[in-house]
Amino acid sequence: MADEFTPSWEDVAQRYGRKIYNFAYRLTGNPDDAADLVQEVLLRVRKGLSGYRPGSFEGWLWRITRNAFLDGVRRKSRRPETTLPEGDHHALGSSPSPDEVLASVRLSDNVQAALLKLPYAFREAVVLCDVVGLTYDEIADATDIPVGTVRSRIHRGRKMLRGLLTWPV
Amino acid sequence: MNPLGREELFSAFLDGELTTKEAKFVNEILAGEEEAMEEFHGIQQVRKALRMLPDLEIPGWxxxxxxxxxxxxxxxxxxxxxxxxxxxxxxxxxxxxxxxxxxxxxxxxxxxxxxPGVETGQFDQIPVIPRSxxxxxxxxxxxxxxxxxxxxxxxxxxxxxxxxxxxxxxxxxxxxxxxxxxxxxxxxxxxxxxxx
Structure with a gap:
């Protein structure tokens, strides 16, 4: 996406905060870590906007997000924690039946648990594609890897998930 | 093209990331190979499950x-x-x-x-778990x-x-x-x- 103007950090928070939160939550399965990442990204955006030159804003933002996430992972690597998915209790939605809710929670818990078992590179590619909704080109831009590698990681990530998930779910 | 390379086209096909020529190639594989079709359906199922993950609400604060x-x-x-x-x-x-x-x-x-605490009188016998x-x-x-x-x-x-x-x-x-x-x-x- 080529933007003509530079948004304020408040605009970024309103427009992308939720996507960043979902990205981080799906990568970590932990709401605290997801909230930490959103704060860190918004802080970096606030500091970095003055130096931003109009271009691919989303590419710039997701590079910041990814770097912030990896920095957080490195900081925590000396004191690793077990992160368990807590369920999607704060998910939005209309008013499905209790059975639908239970089936949906079971499915999302299973998928979330399986995601956490993927090696980071594959998890990241799958989440950026299927959760955040970026195109392969945008993922390549954000992660600084060739599009061919993105394609390979997404497919291999999904293939691994297929082996991890119990069907039918 | 090796089998893994071929399979990678399945995900890209589902994501609309192939050229017309590549998409045609995938269609031909799926039409002629039952095993490939099974693999394709598996990937399709996983992709659907991922995209059905709830869109979580960001904490307002x-x-x-x-x-x-x-x-x-x-x-x-x-x-x-x-x-x-x-x-x-x-x-x-x-x-x-x-x-x-x-x-x-x-x-x-x-x-x-x-x-102030309530005078319990005859209820004094009720055991109370210490707050501490x-x-x-x-x-x-x-x-x-x-x-x-x-x-x-x-x-x-x-x-x-x-x-x-x-x-x-x-x-x-x-x-x-x-x-x-x-x-x-x-x-x-x-x-x-x-x-x-």
Whole structure:
């Protein structure tokens, strides 16, 4: 996406905060870590906007997000924690039946648990594609890897998930 | 093309990331190979499950105009995780609205907790679990929280005289009313108190 103007950090928070939160939550399965990442990204955006030159804003933002996430992972690597998915209790939605809710929670818990078992590179590619909704080109831009590698990681990530998930779910 | 390379086209096909020529190639594979079709359906199923993951709502306080709401009560009661406590402290220091709400909640909380104990009389035999055993861990954390709240509220409202509620006055009024109005009951109608 080529933007003509530079948004304020408040605009970024309103427009992308939720996507960043979902990205981080799906990568970590932990709401605290997801909230930490959103704060860190918004802080970096606030500091970095003055130096931003109009271009691919989303590419710039997701590079910041990814770097912030990896920095957080490195900081925590000396004191690793077990992160368990807590369920999607704060998910939005209309008013499905209790059975639908239970089936949906079971499915999302299973998928979330399986995601956490993927090696980071594959998890990241799958989440950026299927959760955040970026195109392969945008993922390549954000992660600084060739599009061919993105394609390979997404497919291999999904293939691994297929082996991890119990069907039918 | 090796089998893995071919399979990679399946995901890209589903994502609409192939050229017309590549898409045609995938269609030909799927039309002629049952095993490939099975693999394709497996990937399709996983992709669908991923895309059905709920779109989670970002906590409101992370947004520029977001406030803490019910998190403030949990903060006062020491019911948040260490990370959440830190975030609430940071937010309250920079947000006048949440500071004011925290102050009001703290006053209400103190007033409720200062209510006099009820004379239990014949109910003295009822075993009571010591409060210190129930919430020992929280109590330790609450010392720090109480100190933090005091600092935050001190910063925000230092020098202001806040009206105080005299519990003695309330008790005296209650006793006087009960004496003057024979029908005035401590407990609402319909509730009977009987010995155990």
């Amino acid at each position: 992370l947004l520029p105009d977001g406030h803490l709401g019910e998190q403030l009560s949990s903060y006062l009661d020491g019911e948040l995780s260490a990370a959440e406590q830190r975030r609430v402290s940071d937010h309250v220091i920079g947000c006048a609205d949440c500071r004011a709400e925290l102050h009001d909640l703290d006053r209400a909380r103190i007033a409720v907790r200062s209510l 055993r129930r919430r020992r861990a929280v109590a330790v954390g609450s010392i720090g929280i109480a100190a933090a709240v005091a600092v935050i509220l001190g910063l925000a409202f230092g020098g202001q005289q806040q009206p105080t509620i005299s519990l003695d006055d309330l008790t005296t009024q209650h006793i006087a009313r009960a004496s003057a109005e024979p029908g005035f009951a401590v407990f609402p109608a319909g509730i009977e108190i009987s010995a155990p």
